[in-house]
Amino acid sequence: MxxxxxxxxxxxxxxxxxxxxxxxxxxxxxxxxxxxxxxxYINLEFIISSPQDMGRHGGIFSTIVGTILLVLLSIFLATPLGVGTAIFLTEYTKESVFTKVIRFGVESLAGIPSILFGLFGFIFFVTKLKMGWSLLAGVLTTTIMILPTIIRTSEEAIKAVPRSLRIVSYSLSATKWETVKKVVLPSAAPGILTGVMLSVGRAVGETAAIIFTMGSSLRMPLSLMDSGRTMAVHFYILAREGISMENAYATALILVLSILSINILAYYIMNRVISKFS
Amino acid sequence: MIKDYALSTSKLNLYYGKFYALKEVNFHVPKKAITALIGPSGCGKSTLLRCFNRMNDLIEDVRIEGDIFVNRQRIEEIDIIELRKKIGMVFQRPNPFPFSVYENMVYGLQIHGMNNRKKNHEIVERSLRAVGLWDELKDRLSAPALSLSEEMKQRLCIARVLTVEPEIILLDEPCSALDPIATMRVEELMIELKRDYTILIVTHNMQQAARVSDYTGFMLLGELVEFGETSQIFTSPKDSRTEGYITGRFG
The missing domain is CATH 1.20.5 (Single alpha-helices involved in coiled-coils or other helix-helix interfaces)
Structure with missing residues (x-):
């Protein structure tokens, strides 16, 4: 029937x-x-004071600083690298075996579990390059981890810019780079920003790769060579080792709130950018 | 045809891969006049137009033989940036950048390193006046260009070309996306512009060629069949194929 x-x-x-x-x-x-x-358990005191007694008492200020430093530095490193790679792949090369190999590499990187990035960072940055558990090793590892996302989303955004805009730019006697800089990138900005925000989310929430490379020191990271702890790592350790479930949940709440506000901010910026273009 | 030539080709052949798109074309565009290229679609008229600002370079697998001259200078001897500054182009579909009106207007100026605000503003005003948009847009220079009507977009594109003071303007079916009234206004604009500029227009609209142009070339299957003064082409064509096309027997 x-x-x-x-x-x-x-x-x-x-x-x-x-x-x-x-x-x-x-x-x-x-x-x-x-x-x-x-x-x-959340109050101003919790946010601005340093953890004491393994995090059983006190606040989480040093982990907030650690998170911000790690995420900002990784994004500052990964964005130019990733957008540059995307520009190269879309604007400066023709489809060939070479670009296919790069794309295959990028896609493979995107599918690797983060713990493997952690292991690599531990072997290469921490041990081989003798950085020790440090902010620097964490930043470099996180950068490698988020690169594929930024490359793929930027590539899609750049590809979506109509070819006619490039042609008219050339007809106005712009060179390739001027066209990329003044037409392609501004038009692709919202898409690129989406990729960057996804990466921020991934970096903020990462634990495994960071414990392996940045360590989990509760002291305030004051230089690139200092170890440090991010909020996600702090939450993991507090909960895993049964140190303080109250503080674990409080940390988690601040983590969630900050991710939420980052997303709202990105959404706002994106709308501003889009409304400028249409 | 006593006038000096702004553009000319000699035994020009062009191939897209194996496709033979332009065949032994000898073509001349007189200065400060409107020259129209007509012919059925796929006859090579846009391809010929795009030879003069080397837009065909952007297409893969293009092979060009023969000579192209701009102001009697061989095109290969001219720097491509200079060439495209001298020869502006307006496309079939209005294609303003997705930025503000003002940013569209100063794009070419900035490309040429002109960053003097006051001077640029004067040029923007003069160019928008030339296309009859200044009064409408003077208070809306920061509005997004994509919010304009199709006709205004196309006028804006013409004005954008004028900012860098080209000598020659190539128009590739500039009215095909416009309604009849907008088409008429753009045609009037073209006639005004020919006082200062050399204009080459590709059109599939024979009446348009008859209305605006001083000289007309008829193309068919990659050949320039006939070229002459517009009145002659439309009243006493020498070639039977031209006659067949303009009387509507094909095309």
Whole structure:
């Protein structure tokens, strides 16, 4: 017996609605649990004072600083490298075996579990290059880890810029670089920014690769060669070693809130950029 | 045809890969006049137009034989940046950059290293006046160019070309995306511009060629079949193929 198309349509609509609701629901439940368990322990004191007694008491200031330093430095390193690679792949080379190899490499890098990046960073940066557990080793490892995301999203964004805009730029006697700099990159900026934000999220939430390379010192990282701890690592250690579930949840809540505010900020910037262009 | 030539070709052959797109073309564009290229689609008229600012260089697998002259100088001897400064181009579809009106207008100026704000503003005003957009846009220079109507976009594109003071303007079917009234206004603009500029226009619209141009070339299957004063081409064509096309027997 054939089911009436109209009934199928209603069924599909309901099930798609449920699926969307389910996705948002999971997010809501996670945030709610963290909020309920973490919010009683959060106050200004918790944010601006340093951890004491392994994090059982005191605040999480040094881990906030560690997180910010790690993420900012990695993004500053990875963005020019990644966008540069994307420009090279899309604008400066023709499709060839060479570009296919690079693309294959990028895709493979994107699929590698982060613990392997950690292991590599530990063997190469920490041991071989004698950096020790340090902010520098963490930054370099994180940079390698987030590069593929930035390259792929930038490449897609650059490819989406209409060819006609490049042609008209050439016809106005611009060179290739002037065209890339003044037409292609500004038009691709929202897409590139999306990739950068995804990478920020990944770097903020990373634990395994960072424990291996940046270590987990609770002291304030004051130089590139100091070890340090990020909020995600702090949360992991507090919970894993049963040091203080209260402070673990409080840290998690601050982590979630900062990721949320970064996303809102990025969304805002993106809308500003897009409205300028259309 | 006593006038001096701004552009000319001699025994020009062009291939896209194996496709023979332009065949032994000898073509001349007189200075400070409007020259039109007509012919059915795929006849090579846009390809010929794009030879003069070397836009065909951007396409892979293009091979060009024969000579192209700009102001009696061989095109290979001219620096490509200088060439494209001297020869502006307006495309079929209006293609302003997705930036503000003002940023569109100063794009060419900035490319040529002109960053004097006051001077640039004067040039923007003069160029927008030349295309009849100044009064409408003077208070909206920071508006996004993509928010303009199709006709205004195309006028903006013409004005953008004028900012760098070219000698020659190539128009590649500039009215095909416009409605009849907008087309008429752009045609009037072309006639005004020919006082100062040499204009070469490709059009699939024979009436348009008859209305605006001083000289007309008829192309068919990569050949320049006939070239002469527009009135002669449309009233007493010498070649039977030209006659067949303008009387509507094909095309």
């Amino acid at each position: 054939r089911i009436k198309p109209r009934i199928v349509d209603v069924f599909v609509r309901i099930s798609l609605n449920l699926q969307a609701f389910f996705t948002v629901g999971i997010l809501a439940v996670i945030v709610a649990i963290i909020f309920i368990k973490g919010s009683p």
